[in-house]
Amino acid sequence: MSEEQIKNLEAQFNARIERDEKIEPKDWMPEKYRKTHIRQMSQHAHSEIVGMLPEGNWITRAPSLRRKVALLAKVQDEAGHGLYLYSATETLGISREEMYEQLHTGKAKYSSIFNYPTLTWADMGAIGWLVDGAAIINQVPLCNTSYGPYARAMIRVCKEESFHQRQGFEIMMKLAKGTPEQKDLAQDALNRWWWPSLMMLGPKDEESIHTEQSMKWKLKRKSNDDLRQQFIDQTVPQADLIGLTIPDPELKWNKERGSYDFGPINWDEFWQVVKGYGPCNKERIKARVGAWKEGEWVRDAAMAYAEKQANKNFNKAV
Numbered sequence: 069m070s071e072e073q074i075k076n077l078e079a080q081f082n083a084r085i086e087r088d089e090k091i092e093p094k095d096w097m098p099e100k101y102r103k104t105h106i107r108q109m110s111q112h113a114h115s116e117i118v119g120m121l122p123e124g125n126w127i128t129r130a131p132s133l134r135r136k137v138a139l140l141a142k143v144q145d146e147a148g149h150g151l152y153l154y155s156a157t158e159t160l161g162i163s164r165e166e167m168y169e170q171l172h173t174g175k176a177k178y179s180s181i182f183n184y185p186t187l188t189w190a191d192m193g194a195i196g197w198l199v200d201g202a203a204i205i206n207q208v209p210l211c212n213t214s215y216g217p218y219a220r221a222m223i224r225v226c227k228e229e230s231f232h233q234r235q236g237f238e239i240m241m242k243l244a245k246g247t248p249e250q251k252d253l254a255q256d257a258l259n260r261w262w263w264p265s266l267m268m269l270g271p272k273d274e275e276s277i278h279t280e281q282s283m284k285w286k287l288k289r290k291s292n293d294d295l296r297q298q299f300i301d302q303t304v305p306q307a308d309l310i311g312l313t314i315p316d317p318e319l320k321w322n323k324e325r326g327s328y329d330f331g332p333i334n335w336d337e338f339w340q341v342v343k344g345y346g347p348c349n350k351e352r353i354k355a356r357v358g359a360w361k362e363g364e365w366v367r368d369a370a371m372a373y374a375e376k377q378a379n380k381n382f383n384k385a386v
């Protein structure tokens with residue numbers, strides 16, 4: 069294809085983005101657009117699947133059948149979110165095996181937030197309330213992202229995330245209104261999950277290498293810092309409501325800005341975790357690689373069964 073033809077195609081593509089049209093798998097798209105979507109969408113899918121591990125740890129330890137059922141449903145939802153997102157990413161021409169290989173070898177990232185340990189039951193509340201709360205803030209704009217399959221996957225995901233956030237906040241509310249020991253558990257979980265939840269929304273804008281281009285392509289609709297501020301402004305009143313203290317002595321309502329001013333984020337910690345040196349990075353990848361290996365026979369059996377069915381249907385048809 070000549071330079072001229074590519075320039076024309078790019079101009080038409082950009083005009084479609086301008087008109088807020090959805091780009092579909094079979095449409096022409098710049099190679100860089102395809103690549104950055106594979107990057108973000110596959111890492112989003114990895115995050116959902118790895119994100120099942122911290123909570124899975126507490127399913128057998130839930131304090132009541134009701135809590136166990138809600139947590140079980142949530143973890144199953146995360147698996148479904150991962151599968152929608154892997155399927156949406158496959159429409160861009162990458163195979164499921166390739167994506168898994170990238171996760172298992174550390175070539176692909178997953179969200180930093182899932183590299184922290186879940187030490188008490190209150191962590192299930194803090195994760196639902198804060199992590200899924202931040203995820204909703206980040207994922208609602210993605211329902212309007214320019215790539216059709218990603219936007220459509222996000223609509224279903226966001227509906228389920230609001231249940232996740234609510235069941236988490238209810239756990240925190242019960243504990244905060246419970247015995248002093250239970251309130252201490254909730255406060256300890258908030259102290260440990262608050263800052264990593266702010267970091268989950270990505271590096272500060274001036275260190276975000278993808279934001280500018282992702283905003284031009286309407287992949288990203290809001291910057292990392294804007295989403296972070298929105299999360300803080302929404303969450304602080306919720307903590308006040310249940311009598312918990314946000315672990316940030318510099319947190320203060322700024323009347324002029326109509327937002328909370330907040331203290332410095334430990335970006336060294338963030339990049340350490342992103343680079344694989346967080347408290348649970350090795351454990352998480354070991355669990356994922358182990359699951360992939362132990363699940364090989366299931367994949368082989370499913371493929372063999374599908375082939376047998378296909379042959380059966382073929383023989384019936386001839």
Ligand code: 3HC
Nearest residue numbers: 112115177178179180203267268269270271276277278279
């Ligand atoms: N953890 C790990 N890596 C991160 C990160 C985080 N919290 N935030 C940013 N990074 C990485 C980026 O992936 C990028 O590295 P790469 O080039 O190797 O991909 C680098 O740091 C620079 O960051 P940028 O801000 O330039 O990257 P993005 O523009 O991609 O923004 C993002 C980062 C906001 C996380 C964006 O990728 C995004 O919105 N992703 C979709 C949502 C998502 O993945 N959420 C993760 C949690 S899923 C979840 O919470 C499930 C819920 O059910 C609990």
